[in-house]
Amino acid sequence: MNSEWWKNAVIYQVYPKSFNDSDNDGYGDLNGIIAKLPYIKSLGVDAIWLNPLYVSPQVDNGYDIADYRTVDPRFGTNEDLYRLIDQAHQLGLKIIMDLVVNGTSDQHEWFQESAKSKDNYFSDYYIWKDAQPDGSEPNNWGSNFSGSAWEWNEQRQQHYLHYYAIEQPDLNWENPRVRQLVYDLMRFWKAKGVDGWRMDIITSISKNQEFPDNPGQAGEKYVVGNQDNGPRMHEFIHEINREVLAPFDMMSVGEAPASKSIDARQLVDPERQELDMVFTFQHMHIDRKPGGQNGRWDVQPADIVALKKILSEWQDSLRDHGWNALYFENHDRARTPSRWGNDQEYRYESATAFATVLHCLQGTPFVYQGEEIGMTNPDFALSDYEDVELRTNYDKFVKTRQTISEADFLKAAHQISRDNGRTPMQWDDSQNAGFSEAEPWFKVNPRYSEINVKKDQQSSKSVANYYRQLIELRHQNLILRDGTYHLLAPEDPRVFSYERVLGRQKWTIVVNLSNDQLDLQQYLAVKETSKVVLSNYQRTKLESEDQALRPWEALVYEEQQ
Incomplete structure (x- = not known):
């Protein structure tokens, strides 16, 4: 379920x-x-x-x-x-x-016990390896936080693996x-x-x-x-x-x-x-x-x-x-x-x-x-x-x-x-x-x-x-959950625009991700019957004489069928 x-x-x-x-x-x-x-x-x-x-x-x-x-x-x-x-x-x-x-953490009870010996109940809860014959680490892996992914443990006389901090030993999921x-x-x-x-x-x-x-x-x-x-x-x-x-x-x-x-x-x-x-x-x-x-x-x-x-x-x-x-x-x-x-x-x-x-x-x-x-x-x-x-x-x-x-x-x-x-x-x-x-x-x-x-x-x-408006839109409009997705103007370096379509309903999202004022007509065919669903410039409608896509402007636009 x-x-x-x-x-x-x-x-x-x-x-x-x-x-x-x-x-x-x-x-x-x-x-x-x-x-x-x-x-x-x-x-x-x-x-x-x-x-x-x-x-x-x-x-x-x-x-x-x-x-x-x-x-x-x-x-x-x-x-x-x-x-x-x-x-x-x-x-x-x-x-x-x-x-x-x-x-x-290396302070976890499992690790504290695992470090005590090679043959106790917790000994293989972590990934332990012997040093190589020349005393070097088991292999050349590095940690995400820089340095080696292996740390020598004096008590157990072995290295343990840590993908992240030295104090974060990796668990042995094979166990x-x-x-x-x-x-x-x-x-x-x-x-x-x-x-x-x-x-x-x-x-x-x-x-x-x-x-x-x-x-x-x-x-x-x-x-x-x-x-x-x-x-x-x-x-x-x-x-x-x-x-x-x-x-x-x-x-x-x-x-x-x-x-x-x-x-x-x-x-x-x-x-x-x-x-x-x-x-x-x-x-x-x-x-x-x-x-x-x-x-x-x-x-x-x-x-x-x-x-x-x-x-x-x-x-x-x-x-x-x-x-x-x-x-x-x-x-x-x-x-x-x-x-x-x-x-x-x-x-x-x-x-x-x-x-x-x-x-x-x-x-x-x-x-x-x-x-x-x-x-x-x-x-x-x-x-x-x-x-x-x-x-x-x-x-x-x-x-x-x-x-x-x-x-x-x-x-x-x-x-x-x-x-x-x-x-x-x-x-x-x-x-x-x-x-x-x-x-x-x-x-x-x-x-x-x-x-x-x-x-x-x-x-x-x-x-x-x-x-709040965006979240309400998602809750009230199935098009944002179920609609198809189609990217527009894929090579445009300043505008992220795409369509969502569900049945006869089509929304076009046009977002200017730059400091520049652009020509809206390049990205959106404005129709008298269509409406602005959401705008971060608080537009309620698109006027034919106002065709500027302002800096960092976001528009959600519904084309009426």
Whole structure:
């Protein structure tokens, strides 16, 4: 059984650490989220995705989990979480939680026991390998956070594998006991009322058991997330579905970093019974220089033609073969108006322009906290950033390899760093943006007095009110859920335009993703009988004498048949 409620839904993502601090210790918490449930509900969304709240040393902001069944005290208690789930349900909001089971924290009891010997109950819960005869590491794999993917453990006298931080050892999914423990913890949270899962790097859980050297440069990651990486990936994900997702009707969206649309079809085709949706990273690389030697830190302006091509491939490939998860922002992504838009003269317009592109596609849109008020990237100094990935990559590319200057690395950080999305939520213009009366765990964006929920609500150019209109459109018009998709003007570098058609109904979405004023007639045949469904310039109709497509203008236009 699968109710497929998520096909009609818009999901709001909460990063608890930065959302709302109720006890003034500098960290967001569960009671802070509960206090803001009416606000979240007011947006018109259907569900909340909570980033990890479990006990964690916070090496990777909670993605290094030491206890899967216990809320970290900095966020509150298990009872607080149960109350949050209950109150959200009373408001008609479903709860999605993070499943982080590629690895655990090295502080997890399983790892602590596994490290003690090679022959105890937990010894093969993780991936351990002997050093090579010359004392070197088992192979040349590199971590996503730079450096080797292997770490020597003195107690056990072996190396363990970690795709991410040294403190995040990878679980051994070849061990059926490990898999059953994962399914048990999923059932535990289902019993508490959780409605679904966002599955962190789920395509990485299976490892190539031959552990071959990376044919590329030594010290680079071994195609993490690629289908070739783990021969049993589909088998394991199907087992998750069979054991937990299908029996309990739980929604699933898997993080699939290296997936292209053709890969995704294997993961989300309902006949295969694996996942409902996946998050791809592909469209988030349109501002990455191809072939750069510094990975994601070699940045360029956004390639809008590439964005259209990638999103269209996903629309076309998954139609009738699965479902899209739609996003531009999350806890791992920078703020779109700063990254790809114009966060100065046209902050409202560029925020709502990209929102229109996304929400009018077929799929389930995800809205990240603060996205709905047009939050921007902060121009921090390097010393202000907290992210382990940024710090290890700085050491790798700036200090060790010296392949990028500190100035260029900082410029890239301002554009794409994960920390750009992790600054505290901006509620009002009071101290610390109304997030906390104490000094926050991470600096507040200096623009908080200008950009905050209270001020946005009072503005004639309210980003949140535009999001409310978009979300209502999705709820009330089946054309956005079920209509066909057709890209228009694929090679135009400034305008993203496409058609959605359902029966005799046709909507044309035209979005100017530039600072330029353009000729609307190039993109839209204006008819007297047609109407404007939505406009971020608050147009109610198109006049034949007004044929300008303004900077960052978004139009949803219905052609009357």
